[in-house]
Amino acid sequence: MNIQDNLIEILNEIPEKIKLVAVSKTKPVEDILEAYNTGHKTFGENKAQELIIKQPKLPNDIKWHFIGHLQTNKVKYIAPFVSMIESVDSLKLLKEINKQAKKNNRIIDCLLQFHIATEETKFGLNLQEAEDILNSPSYLEYQNIRIAGVMGMATFTDNKSLIRDEFRILKQYFTDLKQSCFINKEFFKEISMGMSDDYKIAIEEGSTIVRIGSIIFGKRQCSYSPA
Numbered sequence: 001m002n003i004q005d006n007l008i009e010i011l012n013e014i015p016e017k018i019k020l021v022a023v024s025k026t027k028p029v030e031d032i033l034e035a036y037n038t039g040h041k042t043f044g045e046n047k048a049q050e051l052i053i054k055q056p057k058l059p060n061d062i063k064w065h066f067i068g069h070l071q072t073n074k075v076k077y078i079a080p081f082v083s084m085i086e087s088v089d090s091l092k093l094l095k096e097i098n099k100q101a102k103k104n105n106r107i108i109d110c111l112l113q114f115h116i117a118t119e120e121t122k123f124g125l126n127l128q129e130a131e132d133i134l135n136s137p138s139y140l141e142y143q144n145i146r147i148a149g150v151m152g153m154a155t156f157t158d159n160k161s162l163i164r165d166e167f168r169i170l171k172q173y174f175t176d177l178k179q180s181c182f183i184n185k186e187f188f189k190e191i192s193m194g195m196s197d198d199y200k201i202a203i204e205e206g207s208t209i210v211r212i213g214s215i216i217f218g219k220r221q222c223s224y225s226p227a
């Protein structure tokens with residue numbers, strides 16, 4: 001298992017305009033550095049605790065995408081450096097991100113995470129909830145966040161047509177929101193969908209960001225333990 005070869009193969013395979021988030025959750029900093037040494041700079045983590053241990057040990061120009069469920073009390077730890085928070089699923093969280101971004105004198109890019117899978121365990125909004133957030137008076141006051149698009153995870157299944165349908169739904173949500181809330185807003189452009197097992201389908205269905213972990217770094221242990 002050679003991380004650099006895996007990464008380069010995927011980068012060569014996906015269209016150039018699609019961004020790759022190399023999902024490094026549970027993997028040691030050595031592995032991330034190995035991937036980084038190919039020149040790739042965008043990585044994804046899903047736990048704040050883990051990210052804040054790794055981030056200071058790694059190069060400063062890494063663009064960290066936060067892709068997991070984020071508790072409001074953890075936002076302050078990642079707000080100084082995080083590049084994008086892909087997993088915004090409430091107004092309360094958005095409010096806290098705005099507050100912490102402001103403290104750090106930054107504007108943080110966010111994606112709205114949608115629930116598109118049939119599994120109940122996956123986090124995320126439905127279209128109505130997203131529109132409620134975007135139409136709320138407080139959202140309009142948030143100067144330090146920018147909603148750059150949508151994110152979703154398909155059902156974990158071999159049923160490719162179900163996965164495809166779910167990605168189509170996410171794309172439709174994106175199109176609906178673009179029309180209703182982000183017309184002429186250039187920055188609202190991202191559709192983050194596709195993981196190791198389904199990124200090819202996601203790309204066919206209009207993904208602009210794929211989040212890929214195991215086929216780059218290998219299978220994961222259950223949790224991260226810093227050496």
Ligand SMILES: *Cc1c(COP(=O)(O)O)cnc(C)c1O
Pocket residue numbers: 023025046067068153194195196197211212213214215
């Ligand atoms: C772990 C994870 C990924 C990557 O999963 P792989 O199947 O290893 O590619 C992508 N997105 C999210 C939100 C994740 O938690």
